[in-house]
Amino acid sequence: xxxxxxxxxxxxxxxxxxxxxxxxxxxxxxxxxxxxxxxxxxxxxxxxxxxxxxxxxxxxxxxxxxxxxxxxxxxxxxxxxxxxxxxxxxxxxxxxxxxxxxxxxxxxxxxxxxxxxxxxxxxxxxxxxxxxxxxxxxxxxxxxxxxxxxxxxxxxxxxxxxxxxxxxxxxxxxxxxxxxxxxxxxxxxxxxxxxxxxxxxxxxxxxxxxxxxxxxxxxxxxxxxxxxxxxxxxxxxxxxxxxxxxxxxxxxxxxxxxxxxxxxxxxxxxxxxxxxxxxxxxxxxxxxxxxxxxxxxxxxxxxxxxxxxxxxxxxxxxxxxxxxxxxxxxxxxxxxxxxxxxxxxxxxxxxxxxxxxxxxxxxxxxxxxxxxxxxxxxxxxxxxxxxxxxxxxxxxxxxxxxxxxxxxxxxxxxxxxxxxxxxxxxxxxxxxxxxxxxxxxxxxxxxxxxxxxxxxxxxxxxxxxxxxxxxxxxxxxxxxxxxxxxxxxxxxxxxx
Amino acid sequence: xxxxxxxxxxxxxxxxxxxxxxxxxxxxxxxxxxxxxxxxxxxxxxxxxxxxxxxxxxxxxxxxxxxxxxxxxxxxxxxxxxxxxxxxxxxxxxxxxxxxxxxxxxxxxxxxxxxxxxxxxxxxxxxxxxxxxxxxxxxxxxxxxxxxxxxxxxxxxxxxxxxxxxxxxxxxxxxxxxxxxxxxxxxxxxxxxxxxxxxxxxxxxxxxxxxxxxxxxxxxxxxxxxxxxxxxxxxxxxxxxxxxxxxxxxxxxxxxxxxxxxxxxxxxxxxxxxxxxxxxxxxxxxxxxxxxxxxxxxxxxxxxxxxxxxxxxxxxxxxxxxxxxxxxxxxxxxxxxxxxxxxxxxxxxxxxxxxxxxxxxxxxxxxxxxxxxxxxxxxxxxxxxxxxxxxxxxxxxxxxxxxxxxxxxxxxxxxxxxxxxxxxxxxxxxxxxxxxxxxxxxxxxxxxxxxxxxxxxxxxxxxxxxxxxxxxxxxxxxxxxxxxxxxxxxxxxxxx
Numbered sequence: 001x002x003x004x005x006x007x008x009x010x011x012x013x014x015x016x017x018x019x020x021x022x023x024x025x026x027x028x029x030x031x032x033x034x035x036x037x038x039x040x041x042x043x044x045x046x047x048x049x050x051x052x053x054x055x056x057x058x059x060x061x062x063x064x065x066x067x068x069x070x071x072x073x074x075x076x077x078x079x080x081x082x083x084x085x086x087x088x089x090x091x092x093x094x095x096x097x098x099x100x101x102x103x104x105x106x107x108x109x110x111x112x113x114x115x116x117x118x119x120x121x122x123x124x125x126x127x128x129x130x131x132x133x134x135x136x137x138x139x140x141x142x143x144x145x146x147x148x149x150x151x152x153x154x155x156x157x158x159x160x161x162x163x164x165x166x167x168x169x170x171x172x173x174x175x176x177x178x179x180x181x182x183x184x185x186x187x188x189x190x191x192x193x194x195x196x197x198x199x200x201x202x203x204x205x206x207x208x209x210x211x212x213x214x215x216x217x218x219x220x221x222x223x224x225x226x227x228x229x230x231x232x233x234x235x236x237x238x239x240x241x242x243x244x245x246x247x248x249x250x251x252x253x254x255x256x257x258x259x260x261x262x263x264x265x266x267x268x269x270x271x272x273x274x275x276x277x278x279x280x281x282x283x284x285x286x287x288x289x290x291x292x293x294x295x296x297x298x299x300x301x302x303x304x305x306x307x308x309x310x311x312x313x314x315x316x317x318x319x320x321x322x323x324x325x326x327x328x329x330x331x332x333x334x335x336x337x338x339x340x341x342x343x344x345x346x347x348x349x350x351x352x353x354x355x356x357x358x359x360x361x362x363x364x365x366x367x368x369x370x371x372x373x374x375x376x377x378x379x380x381x382x383x384x385x386x387x388x389x390x391x392x393x394x395x396x397x398x399x400x401x402x403x404x405x406x407x408x409x410x411x412x413x414x415x416x417x418x419x420x421x422x423x424x425x426x427x428x429x430x431x432x433x434x435x436x437x438x439x440x441x442x443x444x445x446x447x448x449x450x451x452x453x454x455x456x457x458x459x460x461x462x463x464x465x466x467x468x469x470x471x472x473x474x475x476x477x478x479x480x481x482x483x484x485x486x487x488x489x490x491x492x493x494x495x496x
Numbered sequence: 497x498x499x500x501x502x503x504x505x506x507x508x509x510x511x512x513x514x515x516x517x518x519x520x521x522x523x524x525x526x527x528x529x530x531x532x533x534x535x536x537x538x539x540x541x542x543x544x545x546x547x548x549x550x551x552x553x554x555x556x557x558x559x560x561x562x563x564x565x566x567x568x569x570x571x572x573x574x575x576x577x578x579x580x581x582x583x584x585x586x587x588x589x590x591x592x593x594x595x596x597x598x599x600x601x602x603x604x605x606x607x608x609x610x611x612x613x614x615x616x617x618x619x620x621x622x623x624x625x626x627x628x629x630x631x632x633x634x635x636x637x638x639x640x641x642x643x644x645x646x647x648x649x650x651x652x653x654x655x656x657x658x659x660x661x662x663x664x665x666x667x668x669x670x671x672x673x674x675x676x677x678x679x680x681x682x683x684x685x686x687x688x689x690x691x692x693x694x695x696x697x698x699x700x701x702x703x704x705x706x707x708x709x710x711x712x713x714x715x716x717x718x719x720x721x722x723x724x725x726x727x728x729x730x731x732x733x734x735x736x737x738x739x740x741x742x743x744x745x746x747x748x749x750x751x752x753x754x755x756x757x758x759x760x761x762x763x764x765x766x767x768x769x770x771x772x773x774x775x776x777x778x779x780x781x782x783x784x785x786x787x788x789x790x791x792x793x794x795x796x797x798x799x800x801x802x803x804x805x806x807x808x809x810x811x812x813x814x815x816x817x818x819x820x821x822x823x824x825x826x827x828x829x830x831x832x833x834x835x836x837x838x839x840x841x842x843x844x845x846x847x848x849x850x851x852x853x854x855x856x857x858x859x860x861x862x863x864x865x866x867x868x869x870x871x872x873x874x875x876x877x878x879x880x881x882x883x884x885x886x887x888x889x890x891x892x893x894x895x896x897x898x899x900x901x902x903x904x905x906x907x908x909x910x911x912x913x914x915x916x917x918x919x920x921x922x923x924x925x926x927x928x929x930x931x932x933x934x935x936x937x938x939x940x941x942x943x944x945x946x947x948x949x950x951x952x953x954x955x956x957x958x959x960x961x962x963x964x965x966x967x968x969x970x971x972x973x974x975x976x977x978x979x980x981x982x983x984x985x986x987x988x989x990x991x992x
Contacts, residue, residue, distance in 0.1 A: 042512055
């Protein structure tokens, strides 16, 4: 067996283990009975360790070393070696016992966070958070970086992105967003939302969600839709990408948009071609690019008039109370802007400000410019400045998100980048598909899917995010597309 | 770490892998989307190989060798070493490449069987069946045996059982069963079954099944109920034993009894104590003992008057058409005896004859006294002699069961043994719980569960089946309990 074949075989072994791990995770979050959780953690721990061992194995190191100098490789093979090489070196740079200490501290920290959030008791969480920060700073040193330790963490979620670049995007964007929100609130006409009121039995909501997923082009023979507390999308193997969603009895569109959001992620995974499966390239280009797909379907398709024109009769067929609701009424009601405390409930105008706040705190923490104890107050101050609202307690403030409790520093920016990438890519979609609105209004949502398949999905992780964006849109990240999209849409809705 | 600790740790590693494998299997048979099957087979193959490698590892061999001479072990530890030792030696006796050839042939053979069954084309299946027989005969030689190669295969499913012992049970039983069935048919009064007619929406059937499972004492916080084409029970880890069942729109009780059958298996697994988890003892004593639990709940509880007295009002609350149906009417209608072609549809009187036929053919095949080509005709002849019915085609005859296609020779007798064990154990239950019928009629099904927990479940695989039976009932297998149970019950129903 030559090295390339052995290398590919090795990746497939890792892929198989990761498929099993994904199914164990999916089941844990959907159907696992309560008493099964203790043993499940042990099973997952074992499989994760085996996958880790394969990823940092000397065998793989030798394959990579040899293949990195080989010059007769296909583009896919080169990209695979680049990506797997990066993962290999990152994982290898952490000494095994530090990693083990980290995973133990991680699970304690997450439990402490859960408890602290319930009782809004930041002090309970503080020592654990301190540990997570210490580990992350140590990891950054071990991974290595040029300008800023935070860059080393960003690399995990958004390869190639730096603190400096983020700052150059964030500062001008914030300076436009904050006054725009103020104008909407002070000079705009806040839409009526009564049209959305009501009680909506969950089984019928589920029918609607399935219908919409199918209309988007989601392949149910290579996936499924289930319900969970926290919606997510997961691929438990090639040709098996599962979506979960959540239904709220008195908030019909929450479930629909949650499904469209997760559906956007799922279409990306379903669009990754067979030749990339279990090759190290069978994910999205980055967390940000992945999020661009979910946000595009949720916001730029779902929360738009053409889609609502298509959707209203379907909605009325399941919930006859909407028989006489105009799509325009739905459109306005679904696009209100309200500065609020909780990120995951934020509208698309205020959402990025929640991220900017987190980015600034993370970056300062990683550079030791602020301490953990100051976080609650710094949080409140920034909320006041950016959104004009202040949490009354830490549960609605600094304790609201799970990410920091497991040491995921560097993750939050992906959410904002997803919004910006989505707007930039969608502008190109509009250029290429002139009658897009008409097609969507006619239920032909798959014209968008076909475009995304060809321009984005089929490359999997072959290109780094900025290179992919350059290929797709002709330029690297340009936040003006997002600002233009937001300004146009909301100026009209708010009658500015 | 001393050897005993290392040994236990090793078993836990195997246990974790087997838990993951079980979940992958469960998912494959419940929720896996169609296109996910190809990759799933690869994932399962990898994990199975890893578990196999751990089971035949030299490390385990050394532990066993050392521990087998150690004399300060607990009863559980001794039993674990006995059971794991047996599995180790069995697996070790097959050379890896023969085993690999077997698994490849197995999956081809199962596909061929599926096709052959569809088209009722025995010749299509014949060469594959020949291979499965050849492999099994070879395995029997490698496992080793004293009197009969078939003994070596029986050992897998019913430890300690031999061909000779089975013959001593079967011959007299058949000589009583065949004329008894004849008498029922010729002299008896066949009950009316019209009371069961109707159409029963599946969602309401599901409610009834959940209710019955709960009444049996099944712990839903350590398991779940789903629907599948072929019902099964599986433990995907300690504290997670899942039941699946099947609902037929115009056959209400089919689903209920399928649930009670699988529920019986599940209660056994849920009753295995924590200390036996992942120790090699966390299964039933044998396939036959496991089947005794499912058959007991299905037939000796479910298809009896006391249960139907308890169940009728619940049934009527879900399906009001049963509001005026007397429990006695249900009882008679649910206990008709009809010689038929298909094993899995057979009533409890004729069922064992289906097994006897298979046992006789298997035993002769394994000893080379008959050839594959003769099977269809031998099958028809035996059906005629034992049940007086002859299949018109092989799909309803020799091709009906999947077992032979995957080389599971020696498995069928467990089904019959399950019936015999159940009757023998249930006779003891009646002796110990004098007011059992009254308790069941009052919905106190858990009195039976408590008894089974104490007498059977808590031992897991600690005792070989006959030793367990001796402990529980005071004697080894005695088929007269079954014959007495059948004769009493059906003489009364058929007014002999």
